[in-house]
Amino acid sequence: MLQVIELLAVICSAIYGVLLARQHKMDFVGVFSLAFIVAFGGGTLRDLFLDRHPLFWIRASHYPVIVFGMAVAAFFILKVPKNSGRLLDLADALGLGFFSIAGADAALDEGTSWFIAAMLGAVTGTFGGVIGDTICNRIPSLFRPSTPLYATCSFVGSWIFILLSQVPAAKELAAPVAIAMIILFRLLALHRGWKLPALSAESEEVAAEHVE
Template sequence: MQQIIELLAVVFSALYGVLLARRLKLDFVGVYSLAFIVAFGGGTLRDLFLDRHPLFWIGAPHYPVIVFGMSIVAFFLPPLSEHTERSLNIPDALGFSFFSVSGAAAALAEGAPVFIAAMMGAVTGTFGGVIADTLCNRIPSLFRPSTPLYATCSFVGALLYIALKELPAIKPVAAPIAVAFIFLFRLAALRFD
């Protein structure tokens, strides 16, 4: 289960990364670099903070290869027009929901206390995008005056996941429920933005 969630997190985050890079008209190296940072930036910070080695994408070296393949495909697609920006929200929200839960689960497995584990979920879910925004010289949404509740969705969803895991009857589906919660919460926040 943990592996599937992590794989889906990587795929959707990288999809968001390559589409964003195409919108910014980057060359192939830029596309791959941006997709790599969006997909692996947050989890890398979490792994460094918790001293988990090898890093999750070094221990699973097919992940960078998948992102490499997606970057090649994306590079031959036509650049996205301006008004498709909105459709970027779906892969973004999916990648970030999967990574929030996966990040909290990994922190719990390392024995982190609840508050730290929920924060690690939020870091894993949001910091790929924060680092990518910073490198592209955009102010990360986390630090813009009107944030549509990005990190809040992630933190609350991670807490929900940690709580559901304690209930024996619900434990097996705790992760999918929390992912769905974060995704819907995020889409609702965007709608009312």
């Protein structure tokens, strides 16, 4: 089960990486490198943090070959549709869902506390995108106020997965349900512009004056 989730996570994230690289007009090495980092970054951090060796893309050594093939296909064969923004969002949401649960599941497997497992789910799910943004010289959306919910979807979904996993009757369904909820939650957040509140400069100053 984890195997399938991991494979899907890699494929969706690689699609995201490839599209992002094409948007930035990179050459083939850039396309492959970005796809590789986005697809394997989060899981690598998870494996290093949990001391799982060999790393998942060294153990399943066909993963990098698949990503290489996808980069070749994306670069030399396929035409990228002009308006690839939506496809980018979809691939990102799918990768977020699959990788979050792959992260939380591995953490539970290693016997961490629930809180740590939920956090490692969020780290695994979001790190690829954060690094992709950093490389493309954008402030990661994780640290920008007023962007739609991203890490929150992953964190909440990881909790749902962890709690469902404790219920014997729901154990089998925990992963698919949680993945579906993360993807749906993220797409809805994007579509409807759901955000977390950030205290604005004004409100803070007003608050500070009230205190005085």
